[in-house]
Amino acid sequence: MQTLYLGCLALGVIFAIVSVLVGDVIGDALHGVFDFVSVDFLNPTVLAGGITVFGGAGILLTRYSALEAGAIIALSLLAAAFLGVLMYLGVVKPMDKSEMSNGFSMSELPGKIGEVTVPVPAKGYGEIMVKFGAGNSLHTAASFDHELLPAGVKVVVVEVRDGVAEVSEFEERKGEDL
Incomplete structure (x- = not known):
């Protein structure tokens, strides 16, 4: 035994x-x-x-x-x-x-609002920060409209192509009926 x-x-x-x-x-x-x-x-x-x-x-x-x-x-x-x-x-x-996951999928990015952390040139790459749940994630970004996006500007992710978030400047509508 x-x-x-x-x-x-x-x-x-x-x-x-x-x-x-x-x-x-x-x-x-x-x-x-x-x-x-x-x-x-x-x-x-x-x-x-x-x-x-x-x-x-x-x-x-x-x-x-x-x-x-x-x-x-x-x-x-x-x-x-x-x-x-x-x-x-x-x-x-x-x-x-x-058990809680702070993971996300790149397919969840379109439509999310973020902020430019590294300026995004008209042609080239910069970086944005997007909030997911309680955390933030950084992503490589390119300008969807081919315009310069300086650091600190709010942006919206239009689409994700080849792992790069293509973004446009976020314009808030105030006082308009939607």
């Missing part, structure tokens, strides 16, 4: 190290192959934590208690289940709820 406990403990520690070091690489390589198994409590973090605790508790109980093998297995399984539930409720579930 000692070998089983040591194996579980080692497996859990190795999984933790590998997932920290190359977790994103493996996830990108698999491209969501296992997304169909999306039961929340079968989260790899919870399972690896449970297996690690099972192994650690088994080793400790074997060495430092006078319990029978069956009782040690039962207590180790209970400790693993308890920690798994605790980990799920305390870490995994709250993290799912708090």
